[in-house]
Amino acid sequence: MDLLTRSEELLLLAVWHLQEDAYGASVRDYVSEKTGEDWSIGSVYGPLDRLARRGYLRTFTGAPTAERGGRSKRCFKLTSKAVAALNHAKQVHDVMWTGLPSLNLGTR
Numbered sequence: 001m002d003l004l005t006r007s008e009e010l011l012l013l014a015v016w017h018l019q020e021d022a023y024g025a026s027v028r029d030y031v032s033e034k035t036g037e038d039w040s041i042g043s044v045y046g047p048l049d050r051l052a053r054r055g056y057l058r059t060f061t062g063a064p065t066a067e068r069g070g071r072s073k074r075c076f077k078l079t080s081k082a083v084a085a086l087n088h089a090k091q092v093h094d095v096m097w098t099g100l101p102s103l104n105l106g107t108r
Helices: 006-021 022-033 041-052 078-099
Strands: 057-061 075-077
Touching: 006 022, 006 041, 006 075, 006 078, 022 041, 041 057, 075 078
Parallel strands: none
Antiparallel strands: 057 075
């Protein structure tokens, strides 16, 4: 199984958290809020599109909304392949962190 990049992992986790409200702008807002970094819309849509092409995301059209002038949102949903990849990423992280001494970053 291919390892996800950190950005891909964060975006897939955001889609999972947002569920039916996972569309480009909401994913961007969620990841920006949780990471404390400002993610551009391009840094979100490009990887989301690639993840969809690779079979990690399914896309669907949401209902039209008044705030978008009656246009529909393109929404994202995890596939079973994405869930497996996220589980694998978590297992790899857990193994890599196991047994390491405390880093005590920021303390002297």
